[in-house]
Amino acid sequence: MLVYLIRRLNLLVITLFLLSIVAFFLQRQVDTSFINSSHVFADYQRYLIAILSGDLGISTISGEPVLDEILRIFPATLELCLISVFIALLVGIPLGIFAGLSHGGRSDYGIMTVTLLGISVPTFWLAMLLIMFFSLHLEWFPVSGRLSLLYQIPHVTGFQLVDILISTQPYKSEALFDAIRHLTLPALVLATVPATEVIRQVRYSIGEEMNKNYIKAAQAKGLSTFQIIRRHGLRNALPPVIPNLGLQFGSILTTAMITETVFSWPGIGPWMISSIAAGDHSSIQGGLLFIATFVLLVSVMTDLLHLILDPLKRKELYGKHEHL
Template sequence: MFFYILRRITLLVITLLVLTLGAYLLEFRLITQVLDFWHGYPDFLQRIAAGDFGLSSVSGQPVLDEIRHYFPATLTLCLAAFAISLLVGIPLGTLAALYQGRSPDLSIMAAGLVGYAVPVFWLGLLMVMFFSLDLGWLPSSGQISLLYDVPSITGIAIVDVLMSQEPWREAALHDALRHLVLPSLVLAVVPTTEVIRHVRSSLIDVMKQNYIKAAASRGLSRRQIVWRHGLKNALPPVLPLLGLQLGSVLTSAMITEVVFDWPGIGRWLVSSIALQDYAAIRGAFLVVASFVIFISVSTDLLTTIMYPARRKELYARQD
């Protein structure tokens, strides 16, 4: 187990070094003076380790400060989308597995396939047109209404509202939650389809195991078997796969933020690309990619530590 953790940490470090090398290649091509490539790279690593990502050519502010300002909003959106995908995907995946090959299963998988194929920007525009422009139920842009002057402390509107002492705090909190609904629902569509597919496949495999048959022979109801033994053993193998979905969620978040004018790092990165702000592009690339890799490796390690069957598979491969 120790050597497995050591290998994963080593892989994490090597991957991060490759990322910094890619970012340095972008900087190396842009500077005018001729420098020795390998002599400049250690200096670049020192600056990155110190948090010096350079200055934005658009705002003139340090890139790290810009990332700190925009990234919490993106993280809020991604966490809300993941929460929705789990709340919706796990029950639907369970239902599809229990009715494998029958109408509920076919309907759920067909709906999931449609949701996976629908372009995010198109779905976002449809949601804006229907729920915002036609019905007027939900706001179409921003993190919070301009009516509420909430000081940005954490970059997360909901947390900033809760930390404020203004008399209109409850109204502002309700407004911030309403602003979160549409973009999080749009962003949750693709990960929800992935959760449904993985949970369905894993639960079908688990329900074929001998201990499930033994539980049924003891007289346990189908509901008890599913909740006590089925999902308990079907969900842990799904967790690493969900961690790998973070990259696609962040990619979709960039498009979602542009559609809903969400003040996150995705919209900022798209604007930086349009304005050719290379320092901002490089900084966002490093931070977002490092975050995705760290979450993926951490999810894999936690699953291996907490899931006994995963450890048995690991020991079997080592033998």
């Protein structure tokens, strides 16, 4: 376990080092302070020290440190991503189990058809359809924003739902309901693709587990399908879903930036687009470095969580070490 952790951390450090080199040479192309400088290694050393100290530059739009702006707006994006992952698991696991149990049947084909449609539909098009139907036609949900202007909630953590829950405002309940209404449509749009991946992964895992001997032995003992799934199937079928979500988190974050733009969600997506439009190179570079680092950290954390939850993965890892 410790050896695996060290290997993953070494890979993380090497990847971040290579990423910093790429970002440095891109910075040299746009930063006038590097024009008359021929000392590449000295310049990179200064650049690396600045990044490690949290200095990602100053935004030419706001005049504020880039890192401060990112830390202020990124919680909105992260909150949207976490809620969408929760929805994806909430919807994807039951449908994946049902499809796996009815493998080759009509229900399986129906679920997989919907899954294929979910992957195929462009995010912005789905977002516009939901806005037109649920916001403009039925008027069930707001068109854009994160919270109505009627409610003034102090910014503490940056996570809107958490800030509302810990606030002392007399209209806390109304503000929470309003925040959930604003969150529903963008979270559903963002949850579409990861939900389809969860369905496919769980369907495959359940199908594999149900054909194993220990499942057949449980069936011979008279256990119902529900009991078998609850006691044995889920325990072995769900752990592979975790690293898959970790690998998807980069695409989830990218899709979130598109979703935020459509719904005017005040996250890192509109911020990056406005920085690109204004030619704010410090903000663009700082945002990309921050996002890439965060995605790599999530990937490492999900791999470790998979190792902790999956005994077979640990056994395989220990077997490799003993063989070496």
